Amino acid sequence: MYTTCAFCNAKLDGDGGPSGLGVGRRIAFDEWRGRLWVICPKCARWNLTPLDDRLERIETVARAAREAKLLAATEQVALLRWQVYDLVRVGKPPRIELAPWRYGERLRARRQERLKYVIPLTVAAVGLGVAANVAAGGSLGVFVWNLHRLADGLYVTIVGNRKVNLVEPPICAHCGALLELRAKHVQHARVVPEAHADIAVVVSCPHCHHEAAVLTGSDAHAVLRQGLSYLNTSRAGRRRAEEAARVVDLAGGPDRLIRDVAKRELTLRSLRPERRLALEMAVDEQAEVQELEREWRDAEELADIADGTLSSNAQIEEELRRLKGRGGNQPNG
Ligand SMILES: [Zn+2]
Ligand SMILES: [Zn+2]
Ligand SMILES: [Zn+2]
Structure with missing residues (x-):
């Protein structure tokens, strides 16, 4: 082999x-x-x-x-x-x-990735700051906790600034700018119904803030996966995997949930946190499979070629x- x-x-x-x-x-x-x-x-x-x-x-x-x-x-x-x-x-x-456990693993992996950033940043900052803080008579516990929050915020910023990779970046229909989206820009996007695609997303222009283009297929998947993983990383978005998995199951599976969300035409950031996480899971699965x-x-x-079907x-x-x-x-x- x-x-x-x-x-x-x-x-x-x-x-x-x-x-x-x-x-x-x-x-x-x-x-x-x-x-x-x-x-x-x-x-x-x-x-x-x-x-x-x-x-x-x-x-x-x-x-x-x-x-x-x-x-x-x-x-x-x-x-x-x-x-x-x-x-x-x-x-x-x-x-x-x-069953809901299928999502548990994915979220665990994400938590680990987050810790890879947060722990070293915290440790480094502690090393620099402890002496000064103790000298000033501050409480070590509170100090470390604040640093941890700071590192956490930094991680969210890193994720938000990640570029969304599209095959061909679309042009804004309103101002003509080339849409170079970052994960944080996708919070204004909406999943919309589209008869001829499994999934369709309207993205907004980071320059003029108008709705700029409709993406379908793998571009829609790419935009949503990065945008949702950013939104679900920020504090308010953290929810239990089981809860979100139940939302997917109640909707009748990933495809049905995506269709349900599309019918409401809400921006991603105005979706309820557990629904937003559920949508992320659904998009992930649809895209991967x-x-x-x-x-x-x-x-x-x-x-077919290797087995001699072509003569x-x-x-x-x-x-x-x-x-x-x-x-x-x-x-x-
Ligand atoms: Zn290869
Ligand atoms: Zn524009
Ligand atoms: Zn404009």
């Missing part, structure tokens, strides 16, 4: 876990068609594994998947977590009840050229 990605040459991570491949932390499998892939941690492309032993390996992965936690699913693709491995099951998933489904369609085409050399070369020509950021569908 290879150890680097066939598309970008990055080193594949993980040890293959239940697949026995010896490499891979994100493993995709299709029991029906007998296919097994290792997903690249860098470029997210799917690397088809060699044919020998494939069926046996798929069986052990599928067995692990039956005991795994279901994180998200579309019609075709399900994302599962088994120990430290992400298993991606292709094909119609069995109907499994989505749609991305996996897109990658699977590409991988499926390559697998002539010319046909294969033409397919490879076409697949190579595609960028990482494709429009929806």
Whole structure:
């Protein structure tokens, strides 16, 4: 088995876990068609594994998947977590009840990222400030607590200033400025109903403050993921994961919740905190699973070639050229 990605040459991570491949932390499998892939941690492309032993390996992965936690699913693709491995099951998933714990992990990861900033900043500041403060007769406890709050505020500022990466930054329909959005600008955005897209967002212009452009598909996902994670990071946005997960479940799943929010057409910052967190979870899941489904369609085409579905050399070369020509950021569908 290879150890680097066939598309970008990055080193594949993980040890293959239940697949026995010896490499891979994100493993995709299709029991029906007998296919097994290792997903690249860098470029997210799917690397088809060699044919020998494939069926046996798929069986052990599928067995692990039956005991795994279901994180998200579309019609075709399900994302599962088994120990430290992400298993991606292709094909119609069995109907499994989505439970609130699926969000717990994501929020824990975010809290850890926050602590990575807050703790060192606090420690550094304490080191500088303790002597002066004690000399002035101040209380050490209150001093440290204030520093912690300061570092926390700094973290929120860092997140708010993160650039939103769009394939092609839109132009403001009102003043003509190029919209270079940062996470904090997205608080004025609104999710709106749109007949021809899973999701649509109206963003406002940071220059003239008018509503400037409508984004759909992966651009809408990108804007919302960064904007919501900023809003939900600030103090008022901190809520329990279970509460928000319940909001998603009560709405009838991620897609339904997004549609419900769109109907009200409120700006993100005026959404209730638990609803805002619920929307973030819903957008995350919709985006992640749609991305996996897109990658699977590409991988499926390559697998057809590898397994000899395309007969002539010319046909294969033409397919490879076409697949190579595609960028990482494709429009929806
Ligand atoms: Zn790669
Ligand atoms: Zn403008
Ligand atoms: Zn204007």
